[in-house]
Amino acid sequence: MGASASRGRDARVPAPEPEEALDLxxxxxxxxxxxxxxxxxxxxxxxxxxxxxxxxxxxxxxxxxxxxxxxxxxxxxxxxxxxxxxxxxxxxxxxxxxxxxxxxxRPIGRNLIRNPCGQEGLRKWMVQHGGDGWVVEENRTSVPGAPSQTCFVTSFSWCRKKQVVDLEEEGLWPELLDSGWIEICVSDWWGARHDSGCMYRLLVQLLDANQTVLDRFSAVPDPIQQWNNNIYLQVTHVFSNIKMGVRFVSFEHRGQDTQFWAGHYGARMTNSSVIVRVRPS
The missing domain is CATH 1.20.1280.50 (Monooxygenase)
Structure with missing residues (x-):
C-alpha cells in the first residue's frame, strides 16, 4: 500500500539554477x-x-x-x-x-523641412500674414508622396512663410558639407482652388555660418488662372555644386489670390522639401 501511494505522488523536479547575467x-x-x-x-x-x-x-x-x-x-x-x-x-x-x-x-535622403504640409498647423514656420492670413485646409487634389493631404492657404494679400534648416544641427558636419560630394535638392508644390487664380513665389538660399548668402534659387512662375480644376504644380531645383561654407538652407515661399476676395482663395502650398543627397559618381 505504501509503495502504491509512493508511485502515485508527482515526482519533484529540481528548480533550475538561476542563470548568471552576462557582465559586459x-x-x-x-x-x-x-x-x-x-x-x-x-x-x-x-x-x-x-x-x-x-x-x-x-x-x-x-x-x-x-x-x-x-x-x-x-x-x-x-x-x-x-x-x-x-x-x-x-x-x-x-x-x-x-x-x-x-x-x-540620418539626414541624408530625408526631408529636413519640418511640418511640410501643415499637419501641425503653422508650427516650425516663421510666418508673415497678409489679408486674412494663413490657414491650413484639406487638399482639393491629391499630392503624390505627401506625408499629409493638407496644405497651407494664402489670402488676398501676400502671405509669406519661411523655415531655416540648420544642417549641422540635423547631423551633417563641416568636412562633409565642404567635401564637394553632396547636393541639396529642394521642392515645393503649389496650386489654386478652381474658382480663383493665384500667384506664387519661391526663394531658397544657401547660407554660411554668419547667414551670408552663398547661393540662391528663385522661382517666379506665371499665375494660375481662375477655373483651373484645382491644379497643383511642382517646383524643383538641385544645388549640385555646393560652395565651401554652406551651413544653413533658408526656404521661403509666398502667395496670394488674383481675385482679391476676402477669406482664403490664394495659393495653396504643401509638401515642401529640402533633401541632402550624395552626388552620383
Missing part, C-alpha cells in the same frame, strides 16, 4: 564595441552612455559610429560610407563626435 564590463573594449553597435542609436545616447566612463567614452568616440554605419548595406549606405571615412569630422576633446548625431538623425 568584463568584455575587452573591442568586443564591447561590437556588442554596443547592435544597440539602437537613441538607446546608446539615452541609456548606455550613462552606465560608466568607459561606456561614455565609446559612445562619444568615432569608432563605434563608424561600425554602425558599415551595417547599412543599402545603395545609399554603400555610397555614403567611403565619403564619411574620407571626411571624418574633427575630434574635439570637449565636444561629442558629430557622427553620433549623424547616425541618430
Amino acid at each position: 564590463s568584463r568584455l575587452p573594449p573591442e568586443l564591447l564595441m561590437v556588442v554596443l553597435s547592435h544597440v539602437p542609436p537613441r538607446t546608446l545616447l539615452r541609456r548606455c552612455r550613462q552606465v560608466c566612463r568607459s561606456w561614455r567614452a565609446l559612445v562619444d568616440g568615432q569608432a563605434l559610429w563608424l561600425l554602425i554605419l558599415t551595417r547599412d548595406h543599402g545603395a545609399a549606405g554603400r555610397a555614403l560610407l567611403p565619403l564619411v571615412r574620407s571626411r571624418l569630422p574633427s575630434v574635439c576633446d570637449d565636444k561629442p563626435c558629430f557622427l553620433r548625431r549623424f547616425c541618430v538623425g
Whole structure:
C-alpha cells in the first residue's frame, strides 16, 4: 500500500539554477564595441552612455559610429560610407563626435523641412500674414508622396512663410558639407482652388555660418488662372555644386489670390522639401 501511494505522488523536479547575467564590463573594449553597435542609436545616447566612463567614452568616440554605419548595406549606405571615412569630422576633446548625431538623425535622403504640409498647423514656420492670413485646409487634389493631404492657404494679400534648416544641427558636419560630394535638392508644390487664380513665389538660399548668402534659387512662375480644376504644380531645383561654407538652407515661399476676395482663395502650398543627397559618381 505504501509503495502504491509512493508511485502515485508527482515526482519533484529540481528548480533550475538561476542563470548568471552576462557582465559586459568584463568584455575587452573591442568586443564591447561590437556588442554596443547592435544597440539602437537613441538607446546608446539615452541609456548606455550613462552606465560608466568607459561606456561614455565609446559612445562619444568615432569608432563605434563608424561600425554602425558599415551595417547599412543599402545603395545609399554603400555610397555614403567611403565619403564619411574620407571626411571624418574633427575630434574635439570637449565636444561629442558629430557622427553620433549623424547616425541618430540620418539626414541624408530625408526631408529636413519640418511640418511640410501643415499637419501641425503653422508650427516650425516663421510666418508673415497678409489679408486674412494663413490657414491650413484639406487638399482639393491629391499630392503624390505627401506625408499629409493638407496644405497651407494664402489670402488676398501676400502671405509669406519661411523655415531655416540648420544642417549641422540635423547631423551633417563641416568636412562633409565642404567635401564637394553632396547636393541639396529642394521642392515645393503649389496650386489654386478652381474658382480663383493665384500667384506664387519661391526663394531658397544657401547660407554660411554668419547667414551670408552663398547661393540662391528663385522661382517666379506665371499665375494660375481662375477655373483651373484645382491644379497643383511642382517646383524643383538641385544645388549640385555646393560652395565651401554652406551651413544653413533658408526656404521661403509666398502667395496670394488674383481675385482679391476676402477669406482664403490664394495659393495653396504643401509638401515642401529640402533633401541632402550624395552626388552620383
